[in-house]
Amino acid sequence: MTASRTARERVRAELTREIVEIARRQLATEGAGGLSLRAVAREMGMVSSAIYRYFPSRDDLLTTLIIDGYNALGEAVERADAAVPADDFPGRWAAVCHAVRDWALAHPHEYALLYGSPVPGYQAPQDTIGPRVRDLTVFGGILSAAQRAGALAPPTGPVEVDPALADEAEASLAALMPDVPGDALLRALSAWTSLYGWVSFEVFGQFKGAFADLRPAFDHSVKALGTMIGLTPSG
Amino acid sequence: MTASRTARERVRAELTREIVEIARRQLATEGAGGLSLRAVAREMGMVSSAIYRYFPSRDDLLTTLIIDGYNALGEAVERADAAVPADDFPGRWAAVCHAVRDWALAHPHEYALLYGSPVPGYQAPQDTIGPRVRDLTVFGGILSAAQRAGALAPPTGPVEVDPALADEAEASLAALMPDVPGDALLRALSAWTSLYGWVSFEVFGQFKGAFADLRPAFDHSVKALGTMIGLTPSG
DNA sequence: CAGAAAACGAGAGCACCGCTCTTGACGACT
DNA sequence: AGTCGTCAAGAGCGGTGCTCTCGTTTTCTG
Structure with missing residues (x-):
């Protein structure tokens, strides 16, 4: 039983x-x-x-591999986030970014399965939507916590945001990152895609030979994105 | 003859x-x-x-398709850039970004061939390195022109850059975007990967159902990245 | 406890793939 | 006119995902 x-x-x-x-x-x-x-x-x-x-079918086997991959990546991200003091929001963001990059470099084929070209004819079943956003959920937690702690700076740049767009972002992401205003969500979304853009470029060989060691450049980019998001060290 | x-x-x-x-x-x-x-x-x-x-072999056929794809994308980017006044640097940046996105959405499988998971066992021959950077060359031209016109703002954020890293960036990218200082190159590199990160997410279905229309969000992100690069409208 | 039902491994087979080899015909150059 | 290279065709090899059938074994049930 x-x-x-x-x-x-x-x-x-x-x-x-x-x-x-x-x-x-x-x-x-x-x-x-x-x-x-x-x-x-x-x-x-x-x-x-x-x-x-x-x-x-082969696709069903691929599906469990995909789910396992999302869970492995999500777990790595969760562990990295938990290892940083909860009120060090830029540090948590950087830790998450490096966790994604490290995991992707350690498991390039699995990363390709998750974030590369979709498998032809393969349709992701509903079972994958939970593990799929596990990393994003960690990021959302950091953002929400920073916002509640008053450590999420308002936008500084000269780019004004369309209110309707901000509202849509809030409605769409409220479940993952509550309490975060729409304009910050848009900046966060941009930073998030930037993270995966970098990692994909690196894993897929688009950077081949450009830098001797890509880690410092990545780290610099991560920090710049952190300030773009508006994350500040303390409350 | x-x-x-x-x-x-x-x-x-x-x-x-x-x-x-x-x-x-x-x-x-x-x-x-x-x-x-x-x-x-x-x-x-x-x-x-x-x-x-x-x-x-099948790989040789794929190679010519890849080269054709890079050329088609590069040509689309070049056309989009040429349609904007040469001294409107933020406009040229935005035009390039939208050209990449539009081409990718119109040719998702070809985009996947270029920027998705590498084909297993496939090694890109030397013939591809020319067309491969055609879009990046356009971006480099915009950056260099902006720099020479004094329309590339110095970094404003609190993130200081390691001089050695900046030097390496200059050495590595001098051919594509001359005269641009290293710290600006690092910001530009981050923006460039962000562009492809977004497009990949969208083409590969990672954004599925998040937004009704992704174009406004993309446009907002592009403008924010433009200011992060330091592009300003005029000299 | 005996019989029905379900699950299982093995095997043959279908249609497809990339790729190789041989054969015979056609066109181009000497 | 004769030779040589190029070509399409066909058969074939080993590989793939997947289906079906056939005994066997295990589990459930009356």
Whole structure:
């Protein structure tokens, strides 16, 4: 009645776990395109058709890998955020950024699966929308906390924001980052996409050979984005 | 002696062109993964092996598609930039950004081929490095012109820049955007990656359902990035 | 406890893919 | 006119995702 009641369910769960593990290893070495159900079956000593007892299609296996990837990235981001004092908002932002970059560089193929070209013909099921925003949720928490602590500076630049646009941003992001005014949300959205733009460029080789070490440039960019968002050190 | 001397060379060039055209159409509808030499051959009424007389492998066909894509994007960016008065630097920046976004939305699969996950096992040949930076070259031209016109504001934020990092940025980007100081280059690099981060998020469906119309939000972000770069309207 | 039902691994097979090799015909240059 | 290179065609190799069937084994049920 607890978990794994019958022997069959136990071995099924174990085999499912093993399939995913082998698939993740293949994904890490060959990339998403090189993930082959037949190869997984071969490595398990099974016949290829037996895999379909556990995953009805290659896309379903990819889906669990994607969900696992979002969770791994989200967990890394959560850990990095938790390691910084809660009222050091620029520090938390920088920690989150470096966590995303470090994880992406350590798992480039999984990152590509999450943020690269969509798999042709693949449609993300509803199960992915939870883990998908796990990192964004951390960022939203930082923003909301900064706003409540009075550590979110109002916009300084000469760019005025359309009130309707700010309202739409508030309505759309209220669940993830409550209490944050619309103009700050727009700046935050820009910074967030900038983070992933940088990481994608780096992981996908667009920066190839431009810098000897990209980390200092990334760190500088992160700090500049932090001030653009309006994050200030203390209340 | 000029072009297409013999009849054979003429028909060969024509068939090569037709293969590329069909391949690009398949790429646009099916995506990079669905590009099949056999399907191209079928559509041409040829047998599959005959294709290999023109392209020694699928990767070679992909390479020409990639080069064509970079050129198409670069040309769109160049046209957009040329349509704005040369001394309206924020306007030129915004025009370039919208050109990138518009082209990407109009050709999502080709954009994915250029800026999405790298094709597994595919190594970009040297032929691509020229067209690859065509858009960046336009951006560099805007920056250099703004700098020479005194329309590139010095950094205002409280983020100080490491001199060594600024020097490396100058050395690395001097060919593309001369005369621009290192700290401005770092800000520009951040803005550039931010642009592609946004476009990638939008094309790859990461923004799905967040906004009814993403264009105003993008435009706002572009303007904010323009001021972050330091671009000012006139000399 | 015995029988029905469900789950399982194995195997054959379908259609597709990239790519290679050989064959025979056609065109171009000497 | 003869030779040589280019070409389309066809067969074939090993690989893929996926489907179906067939015994076997395990689980559930009457």
